[in-house]
Amino acid sequence: MxxxxxxxxxxxxxxxxxxxxxxxxxxxxxxxxxGGDDDGxxxxxxxxxxxxxxxxxxxxxxxxxxxxxxxxxxxxxxxxxxxxxxxxxxxxxxxxxxxxxxxxxxxxxxxxxxxxxxxxxxxxxxxxxxxxxxxxxxxxxxxxxxxxxxxxxxxxxLPAPMDLQPQADLIEERGYETIGAIVADYEWGRTVEDQIEELFPAGIDLTVEVTPLGESEFTPYLRDMPDDLDLLVATGHPPGSISIHAQSREIGLEHELTTGAGLPPNVIYEALGEHAETFAHLHVTDxxxxxxxxxxxxxxxxxxxxxxxxxxxxxxxxxxxxxxxxxxxxxxxxxxxxxxxxxxxxxxxxxxxxxxxxxxxxxxSAFFSTLHEGGPEYFPDGDFHLEEEYQSDPMSADLVEPLVDDER
CATH class of the missing domain: 3.40.50.2300 (Response regulator)
Incomplete structure (x- = not known):
């Protein structure tokens, strides 16, 4: 050939x-x-x-x-x-x-x-x-x-180490001192909790609350967060991350960002409206x-x-x-x-x-982006556009330890 x-x-x-x-x-x-047949x-x-x-x-x-x-x-x-x-x-x-x-x-x-x-x-x-x-x-x-x-x-x-390493770097870059996290009591949430403890900077004021996976009312857990909260991590509770952020604002928490899971942006914007401007959408698409x-x-x-x-x-x-x-x-x-x-x-x-x-x-590289009213340049009729809060350095696959074959 x-x-x-x-x-x-x-x-x-x-x-x-x-x-x-x-x-x-x-x-x-x-x-x-x-080669191939006519079926494509x-x-x-x-x-x-x-x-x-x-x-x-x-x-x-x-x-x-x-x-x-x-x-x-x-x-x-x-x-x-x-x-x-x-x-x-x-x-x-x-x-x-x-x-x-x-x-x-x-x-x-x-x-x-x-x-x-x-x-x-x-x-x-x-x-x-x-x-x-x-x-x-x-x-x-x-x-x-x-x-x-x-x-x-x-x-x-991304797996939990690649989700949490950029958040650890964001904390250091912005000098955040008071961090809260809500995680769900299942495999993903507990893995996120482990990575928070392993990767987040030493010396921060860290509060972690563990909730049932099916929880929808997070106000009692949020009231236990410090009043001077800088960052709220909801990555460990994907089904509840939007509610966590919305309810945190309803009770008057004024932290700079809530980091969530990889939710579709339209879901975030439709659910949060103006509060989407402080909800950090995690994604790898540039x-x-x-x-x-x-x-x-x-x-x-x-x-x-x-x-x-x-x-x-x-x-x-x-x-x-x-x-x-x-x-x-x-x-x-x-x-x-x-x-x-x-x-x-x-x-x-x-x-x-x-x-x-x-x-x-x-x-x-992972991104954290907030959502704001008005479509992007390539689609001005859209309801929202993303604005970058943080882009991580390229992360190696070595951050993730695979199972050995008989562990699954």
Missing amino acids: ANDTSRTPVAGVRRRTMLKGTGVAGVSMLAGCL ITIGALQPLSGNFAAWGAAHEAGLEFAVDEVNEEGFLDEEVTVESTDTESDAGDAATAFRRFVEEDGAVGITGPVSSDVGVRTAQIAEELETPMVLHMAGTHQLHTTQSQYSFRLGS VYGDAFADVASRFADERGEQMSTHEGYGYIAGRVFAEAIDTADSTDSTEIAAAIRDIEYETILANPLRYNDWGEIDDV
Whole structure:
């Protein structure tokens, strides 16, 4: 097969891809070499399109569909890419069944979409069993990967050490002295509590309150917080983080920021209104970069909608699968997974997307952003825009210790 460097992509669409250790830059040079049948290439999407995580699923689906439309327009895979989507309702069993169906009946070469940690862990096990790559939407649990994992790749939701390290750095940078935290009494909340104790600066005045996972009335816990609170950490209670912030304002707490979980921005803005200006949305999509503005402008033109962080995760997933297929010159799922593990992809993150040997995201920067009235420049009709509070340095995957294979 001869290398083809003459292919001209649609202007402003393809980003630079580079295989680690090869020094090859520019557009991929394996176009025109894919085989395959007339059915094209299928990506399965396990989306929570109803239930508590419906807003997550809708945003991811929109970004994924847009990415696939672009890939098909560019034509560099020679075969049409299609997305087969199902509503998992965030049920781990249903998601596992759909995963098998997508691979065994529909011939899917890759899977994306899981949000909740229990769905992420269950489908990660299926990905290993069926040797089919999965790029998650969220799912920050540390139980996602083992040292033997080869097929699950984290994206939107970072594990607890990567969530809490930027908060520790923010505390130091701003000189915060009085910190409060509310965590839920389950695996994620307790892991966040451990990371707070390990990573936050010594000498701060720290108050941690533990609540039931299903708690919705946080006022009694908030009244136990110091009056001179600088920062309130609600990252350890994702379902309650918006209520925690709203109720803190209702009782008169005047801390500078509440740090929450990776909620879709539209959910935050609709729930908090003006109080969203002091709620720090955690995300890895670089909504302040030129690459994002370019994609978001096209998204707005094509769909008449505002692109934000979670649409960005769907977009990245679609583009990563296409780039990996192109780089592998194959629709074999094991070869696609190997290409994802070995890829450096300049996309709408702050740094090129990289993974370590077991699929943990590497050299990733996290952002804390507050939400303010009025659409962004690329979508002036929008209700809100994000303003940066803090961007972390690139974080190594070494921050996260995977399970050994028999621990899960």
